Amino acid sequence: xxxxxxxxxxxxxxxxxxxxxxxxxxxxxxxxxxxxxxxxxxxxxxxxxxxxxxxxxxxxxxxxxxxxxxxxxxxxxxxxxxxxxxxxxxxxxxxxxxxxxxxxxxxxxxxxxxxxxxxxxxxxxxxxxxxxxxxxxxxxxxxxxxxxxxxxxxxxxxxxxxxxxxxxxxxxxxxxxxxxxxxxxxxxxxxxxxxxxxxxxxxxxxxxxxxxxxxxxxxxxxxxxxxxxxxxxxxxxxxxxxxxxxxxxxxxxxxxxxxxxxxxxxxxxxxxxxxxxxxxxxxxxxxxxxxxxxxxxxxxxxxxxxxxxxxxxxxxxxxxxxxxxxxxxxxxxxxxxxxxxxxxxxxxxxxxxxxxxxxxxxxxxxxxxxxxxxxxxxxxxxxxxxxxxxxxxxxxxxxxxxxxxxxxxxxxxxxxxxxxxxxxxxxxxxxxxxxxxxxxxxxxxxxxxxxxxxxxxxxxxxxxxxxxxxxxxxxxxxxxxxxxxxxxxxxxxxxxxxxxxxxxxxxxxxxxxxxxxxxxxxxxxxxxxxxxxxxxxxxxxxxxxxxxxxxxxxxxxxxxxxxxxxxxxxx
Numbered sequence: 122x123x124x125x126x127x128x129x130x131x132x133x134x135x136x137x138x139x140x141x142x143x144x145x146x147x148x149x150x151x152x153x154x155x156x157x158x159x160x161x162x163x164x165x166x167x168x169x170x171x172x173x174x175x176x177x178x179x180x181x182x183x184x185x186x187x188x189x190x191x192x193x194x195x196x197x198x199x200x201x202x203x204x205x206x207x208x209x210x211x212x213x214x215x216x217x218x219x220x221x222x223x224x225x226x227x228x229x230x231x232x233x234x235x236x237x238x239x240x241x242x243x244x245x246x247x248x249x250x251x252x253x254x255x256x257x258x259x260x261x262x263x264x265x266x267x268x269x270x271x272x273x274x275x276x277x278x279x280x281x282x283x284x285x286x287x288x289x290x291x292x293x294x295x296x297x298x299x300x301x302x303x304x305x306x307x308x309x310x311x312x313x314x315x316x317x318x319x320x321x322x323x324x325x326x327x328x329x330x331x332x333x334x335x336x337x338x339x340x341x342x343x344x345x346x347x348x349x350x351x352x353x354x355x356x357x358x359x360x361x362x363x364x365x366x367x368x369x370x371x372x373x374x375x376x377x378x379x380x381x382x383x384x385x386x387x388x389x390x391x392x393x394x395x396x397x398x399x400x401x402x403x404x405x406x407x408x409x410x411x412x413x414x415x416x417x418x419x420x421x422x423x424x425x426x427x428x429x430x431x432x433x434x435x436x437x438x439x440x441x442x443x444x445x446x447x448x449x450x451x452x453x454x455x456x457x458x459x460x461x462x463x464x465x466x467x468x469x470x471x472x473x474x475x476x477x478x479x480x481x482x483x484x485x486x487x488x489x490x491x492x493x494x495x496x497x498x499x500x501x502x503x504x505x506x507x508x509x510x511x512x513x514x515x516x517x518x519x520x521x522x523x524x525x526x527x528x529x530x531x532x533x534x535x536x537x538x539x540x541x542x543x544x545x546x547x548x549x550x551x552x553x554x555x556x557x558x559x560x561x562x563x564x565x566x567x568x569x570x571x572x573x574x575x576x577x578x579x580x581x582x583x584x585x586x587x588x589x590x591x592x593x594x595x596x597x598x599x600x601x602x603x604x605x606x607x608x609x610x611x612x613x614x615x616x617x618x619x620x621x622x623x624x625x626x627x628x629x630x631x632x633x634x635x636x637x638x639x640x641x642x643x644x645x646x647x648x649x650x651x652x653x654x655x656x657x658x659x660x661x662x663x664x665x666x667x668x669x670x671x672x673x674x675x676x677x678x679x680x681x682x683x684x685x686x687x688x689x690x691x692x
Contacts, residue, residue: 122627123245124659126199130167132187133194135160137688145630148678150653150662154669155682160689161665162634163682165257171196171211173249174218174237177257186213189687207244220244247628251280255616257632265609266616267585267597274583281619282552294540301533308526315519322512337498340491347484347491354477361470369467376460383453386446393443400436404429553581556619563618567611571648573604577611606636610649631662637672650675 124146131140135158143164155161162178166185169177176185186194195212208221220227220240229236241248247255254266254277266274407425541547557579564577575595576588587595597608613631621627637646653662666672673679681692 122202122621122629122659123247124201125628125630125661126201128164128167128171128196128198130163130196131194132190132192133167133170133185133196134163134187135684135687135689136163137187138190138193139688139690141689141691143680143691145663146661148676149656149658149660150664150676150678152669152672152676152679153663153665153682154667154673154679156684157667159682159684161682163689164663164665165632165634167196168198168256168632169249169252171198171209172245172252173241174211175249177253182213202244209240248280251277254613255281255620256628256630257634265605266612267605267608271582271584277616278553278583279549281616282556291540294536298533298536298540301529301536305526305529305533308522308529311522312519312526315515315522319512319515319519322508322515326508326512337495340495340498344488344491347488351481351484354481358474358477361474365467365470365474369464369471372460372464372467376457376464379453379457379460383450383457386450386453390443390446390450393439393446396439397436397443400432400439404432404436407432550581557581559622560615560619563615564611567614567652568607570652571607571610573607573611577608610636610652614652629659629661631656631660632665633662634665635667637664637666637668 126146127142127144129140129142130136131138141160141163153161153164165177166180169175170182170185174182176182186192192214193212194214195210195217198209200207206223208219210217210219210221212218218229218236220229220236227239250273253264266277269277407428411425561578564579568575568577574590578586578588580586585597587597587600589595597605600608617627617631636649656662664672664676669679669681683690683692
């Protein structure tokens with residue numbers, strides 16, 4: 122059982138830096154009154170925020186910070202469980218979340234979510250939804266049990282009966298089955314891979330054993346053919362290469378000498394051309410001039426003719442020499458062409474020799490490749506022992522993995538049976554069926570106390586059947602708001618009884634938010650007051666109401682909220 126001791130808050134909603142602290146176990150019944158906006162319902166938001174990191178009402182966390190001070194929001198809740206004292210401190214600006222046990226702070230988890238999960242599952246054993254079904258009734262944001270969807274109703278009951286452990290077990294079981302499924306996928310892949318290896322290795326051994334000398338002989342015959350080709354190319358190159366280097370050098374020497382001689386004769390030819398040109402110029406001078414510019418004397422016809430004749434005879438001699446030179450040049454050019462032809466023939470032989478050398482190199486590489494293949498075949502032919510050993514290892518591995526697969530399949534089958542038991546239709550339903558008669562009896566008892574005489578019945582799916590005295594059938598939605606509230610109250614007190622019976626979500630704290638201000642008539646108010654008076658001595662009920670003047674004398678103590686300088690205070 123959770124025994125709430127106190128709740129203290131500051132800079133929270135309308136409360137300023139002066140903290141408000143409420144002793145939760147001081148009085149069996151406490152009336153909380155105040156004007157609208159004074160902060161009466163702040164206790165609900167403070168408790169919800171401290172324990173579950175979310176406000177009770179439908180507002181965001183940022184709105185919880187006091188709008189005037191805008192920082193250092195902090196809520197502290199203290200409670201006891203089995204003689205262990207706990208303190209929860211939660212704040213905003215700066216962010217704070219601390220769990221204290223017997224004066225020592227519990228080491229925080231790696232993140233706030235894990236820390237919160239630890240608080241709910243290991244300490245409170247109560248979640249936000251169940252807290253509001255067992256502790257709170259009547260606030261504007263409260264969703265009554267009968268207005269929850271079917272799955273949410275079931276979740277609340279599972280928390281009360283402390284059977285949500287089966288859901289957690291089922292979740293873990295599903296996670297394990299998922300892991301098994303993944304493992305089986307991996308194992309099947311390994312088995313398929315080993316099957317492929319076994320098939321390949323068996324064929325490999327068979328191929329090794331079927332290899333014969335004919336395959337090697339064929340490769341050796343191929344080598345012989347290649348070697349014959351090399352020999353032919355080598356012989357051809359040797360024949361072509363006889364005196365080739367000497368002949369090349371001789372012809373190149375002759376070519377160089379011819380080119381040198383030709384160059385000299387060309388120079389002489391140019392000189393002859395220049396001489397002839399000069400003689401032509403001299404003859405033209407004497408033909409066109411009668412006065413000598415050198416000696417400044419007149420040149421007579423006889424002298425001119427004599428000079429011209431001398432020039433012509435000289436030119437004739439030069440022409441003859443030039444003709445003889447051109448004849449010699451022609452002979453040299455013919456010799457040069459012969460030399461070029463011979464050099465071309467010799468170079469073709471050299472190219473053929475080079476081609477043969479490349480051919481020999483390629484064939485030799487092919488011979489080396491074939492020889493390696495022969496060596497490999499020879500080694501493989503006698504290496505079946507290693508191959509058979511590997512094949513045995515593959516088969517052994519396959520047997521081991523197959524055995525492991527059978528274990529996983531067996532576990533999965535076992536888990537599927539357990540999973541069926543852990544489903545909502547399994548063990549949990551059986552437990553719920555055992556407690557349903559008790560629940561229905563308590564609900565109807567509380568309905569009678571509240572002067573609402575109907576036969577209320579919840580089935581195992583938590584759908585209601587409601588019959589009047591005349592056996593007319595109704596559902597929750599068909600009743601008035603006052604009648605609905607009587608049902609909600611009956612369910613609330615029933616769940617608290619069940620929680621106490623199971624010691625699951627049992628708590629001393631009960632908060633009724635404006636329950637007396639809503640749809641209950643005068644008789645309903647009196648009936649509810651009687652129920653509160655009959656609660657256990659370890660119960661502490663807080664009634665939040667606007668009707669302080671009417672209800673003040675009905676409860677043991679009173680807390681009044683009021684505003685002072687825009688901040689909530691109590692007295």
